[in-house]
Amino acid sequence: MIGLEVLYVIGGAFFAAIAVLSARDASNPKRWKNTAFWxxxxxxFLFGSHIPDFxxxxxxxxxxxxxGFGGLGRGEPATSSPAERAxxxxxxxxxxxxxxxxxxxxxxxxxxxxxxxxxxxxxxxxQATLVSLILGVFVALAIAMPMLRARPATPLQEGxxxxxxxxxxxxxxxxxxxxxxxxxxxGVGAVIGQLAGxxxxxxxxxxxxxxxxxxxxxxxxxxxxxxxxxxxxxxxIGLPLIVQRFGGxxxxxxxxxxxxxxxxxxxxxxxxxxxxxxxxxxxxxxxxGVIRAQxxxxxILLLANTALMYALVFxx
Amino acid sequence: MLPLIGIAVVVIGFMARxxxxxxxxxxxxxxxxxxxxxxxxxIETFGKAFKENRYVSVVWVVLPVIGLLxxxxxxxxxxxxxxxxxxxxxxxxxxLYFILRxxxxxxxxxxxxxxxxxxxxxxxxxxxxxxxxxxxxxPDGMRQTIRAHAAAADNVALFxxxxxxxxxxxxxxxxxxxxxxxxxxxxxxxxxxAIPTAIVALLVHGTRLMLLDRRLARTLAEARP
Numbered sequence: 001m002i003g004l005e006v007l008y009v010i011g012g013a014f015f016a017a018i019a020v021l022s023a024r025d026a027s028n029p030k031r032w033k034n035t036a037f038w039x040x041x042x043x044x045f046l047f048g049s050h051i052p053d054f055x056x057x058x059x060x061x062x063x064x065x066x067x068g069f070g071g072l073g074r075g076e077p078a079t080s081s082p083a084e085r086a087x088x089x090x091x092x093x094x095x096x097x098x099x100x101x102x103x104x105x106x107x108x109x110x111x112x113x114x115x116x117x118x119x120x121x122x123x124x125x126x127q128a129t130l131v132s133l134i135l136g137v138f139v140a141l142a143i144a145m146p147m148l149r150a151r152p153a154t155p156l157q158e159g160x161x162x163x164x165x166x167x168x169x170x171x172x173x174x175x176x177x178x179x180x181x182x183x184x185x186x187g188v189g190a191v192i193g194q195l196a197g198x199x200x201x202x203x204x205x206x207x208x209x210x211x212x213x214x215x216x217x218x219x220x221x222x223x224x225x226x227x228x229x230x231x232x233x234x235x236x237i238g239l240p241l242i243v244q245r246f247g248g249x250x251x252x253x254x255x256x257x258x259x260x261x262x263x264x265x266x267x268x269x270x271x272x273x274x275x276x277x278x279x280x281x282x283x284x285x286x287x288x289g290v291i292r293a294q295x296x297x298x299x300i301l302l303l304a305n306t307a308l309m310y311a312l313v314f315x316x
Numbered sequence: 317m318l319p320l321i322g323i324a325v326v327v328i329g330f331m332a333r334x335x336x337x338x339x340x341x342x343x344x345x346x347x348x349x350x351x352x353x354x355x356x357x358x359i360e361t362f363g364k365a366f367k368e369n370r371y372v373s374v375v376w377v378v379l380p381v382i383g384l385l386x387x388x389x390x391x392x393x394x395x396x397x398x399x400x401x402x403x404x405x406x407x408x409x410x411x412l413y414f415i416l417r418x419x420x421x422x423x424x425x426x427x428x429x430x431x432x433x434x435x436x437x438x439x440x441x442x443x444x445x446x447x448x449x450x451x452x453x454x455p456d457g458m459r460q461t462i463r464a465h466a467a468a469a470d471n472v473a474l475f476x477x478x479x480x481x482x483x484x485x486x487x488x489x490x491x492x493x494x495x496x497x498x499x500x501x502x503x504x505x506x507x508x509x510a511i512p513t514a515i516v517a518l519l520v521h522g523t524r525l526m527l528l529d530r531r532l533a534r535t536l537a538e539a540r541p
Contacts, residue, residue, distance in 0.1 A: 085388070103433055179343060282467060
């Protein structure tokens with residue numbers, strides 16, 4: 001059955017290729033740091049499931065020691081010039097979109113197909129979307145390679161060009177997810193829940209609703225993830241006050257509470273895959289540029305969620 | 317209180333603009349130690365969590381295809397396509413993408429967009445081209461603002477669309493949590509409750525995108541002699 005382990009081997013092979021190509025790129029003054037960083041990451045992908053967790057931890061710490069001081073370098077793989085790109089775009093026209101759109105199209109088709117009973121057992125149903133997305137990458141390559149008459153190493157070099165623009169930030173989302181797990185194991189959520197419980201606003205329904213929605217947003221900003229904030233804030237404020245004391249509707253509380261957390265996600269660098277990674281991918285000078293663009297929407301929506309919850313939660 | 321030291325490390329580290337990988341790792345180690353784990357146990361816990369979350373980083377495998385297509389002029393083609401549509405402005409284009417992204421996310425099709433697959437190769441260059449069609453060459457600051465808004469449109473549309481779908485992770489989390497506390501709700505009830513916020517998000521962000529067009533026109537008119 002195709003599941004995460006197969007994807008990890010594919011990912012590991014990709015990162016290993018990046019490490020090898022980085023080592024051979026003399027134009028990058030920090031090429032050995034890049035080689036070590038992506039090599040360690042490749043090892044984590046290829047062997048992570050089979051080695052002790054202590055060794056996995058040491059791999060992470062070694063990666064951070066490489067990239068955490070002075071960052072990584074940027075290689076300069078040979079790519080096309082602006083003039084060549086303009087010429088190629090004019091010659092190929094809209095055919096260029098075909099491979100690009102093949103990725104989401106395959107992801108979509110696979111998500112449905114792999115869940116059908118006739119194909120049961122082929123792909124892990126829990127990972128159907130991710131497997132289909134990666135399958136889409138191979139479909140896109142199968143279309144693009146002959147169309148562009150590309151050499152086998154070309155996609156890897158171009159992939160390295162993009163991965164180098166993102167740099168260490170590419171690993172940050174995974175690292176933050178791991179931090180969340182350590183927070184949970186150390187009981188951070190429970191402590192916050194206790195504190196929130198002690199500061200509970202008395203009496204007013206509006207105060208209870210606002211404490212819950214703003215608490216969700218703020219705790220999400222700290223954790224980088226509304227999923228981590230939800231159980232803590234709901235156990236600390238949502239259930240005891242809004243539902244039990246004031247008789248609010250739990251479904252409305254839960255749904256709008258989660259959406260208040262999403263407002264926090266829009267405002268925090270801790271939500272790296274939504275805010276920091278795109279800033280790197282789009283080569284923004286300001287690491288927080290995407291957050292700045294989102295901030296007004298996030299604040300207005302947080303107020304709107306508070307108003308909506310106050311208006312609806314006690315009515316049903 | 318002691319485990320909260322890790323949160324302080326994160327806040328101070330990010331504010332001091334230290335390398336985030338370093339900040340997160342130090343925060344994890346400090347939190348574990350403060351929470352009563354031994355040094356070996358902390359490293360094991362962190363290593364295990366890192367290993368189990370590798371699926372988050374698998375998506376980088378799309379980069380070779382995107383890079384290959386960029387080399388062949390994908391961004392240029394996206395730009396010239398939008399450049400031909402005189403009605404396209406930055407705000408209108410991003411609003412159209414916003415609506416498509418929110419609608420597909422509401423149907424559970426969250427993998428149809430994304431920063432690496434859609435925003436960098438297609439949406440951001442299209443938005444820049446729409447601005448160039450109307451205003452000529454862009455100053456660098458404006459280009460950066462437009463790109464940031466392309467990424468923001470993707471995020472906002474996704475976050476406030478996906479909860480309308482009944483089988484998305486966040487809906488299942490809410491249902492599961494309430495169930496543990498003895499409250500049974502149907503996923504459909506929860507997803508219906510996400511609709512008002514989704515409408516407000518469309519109105520608020522849509523308005524901001526229309527205002528962005530005005531701001532671009534004003535700033536660029538001032539910048540020109």
